[in-house]
Amino acid sequence: DSGVTQTPKHLITATGQRVTLRCSPRSGDLSVYWYQQSLDQGLQFLIQYYNGEERAKGNILERFSAQQFPDLHSELNLSSLELGDSALYFCASSPRGRSEQYFGPGTRLTVT
């Protein structure tokens, strides 16, 4: 158990819908990262937050957005969902000043 929690574990929704994935980092970690894992693209970095501020962006679609709240939990919002958005979405956190990232168990999103 990494100490990073993600909810829900599974999510099934229809095309065109909007969903919110939630992540709580390890106690004391200020950085939160979101990754997408799909069969065709592999593991891809989406976005990073540090203490509420966006720090870095990767291959994140404009239909996707994220935020980190004052209690440090983070949410990833996916809208106008397409079949191709079906994937595992991981959240990770890291201690201040450290490079290693600790991953949560992931949310499996299925878009039908």
Add this chain to the structure above:
Amino acid sequence: AQSVTQLDSQVPVFEEAPVELRCNYSSSVSVYLFWYVQYPNQGLQLLLKYLSGSTLVKGINGFEAEFNKSQTSFHLRKPSVHISDTAEYFCAAMTTDSWGKLQFGAGTQVVVTP
């Protein structure tokens, strides 16, 4: 731009035999390197990391990796595998000018059989 290449998509190995998983990276700046393991239906677990210093890095569960700058490689090894090592293994890199952005390889599926 950086990239990470895992040369084998699947590695079958017998129990108690050694295993080596190959990883090559490319980057024009300094990199930090990591190996993660993903067991079925689970998240990624950090096995080991290389930041600087000794090129031989020891990790959890008996794994070790060697950083070779001239060959731009970071191969993962275990001298004797168990059935429980069956999993997918990911090599990842982070450059010093893209702090936080882990670039992953495509993964290597290790299947350990008795």
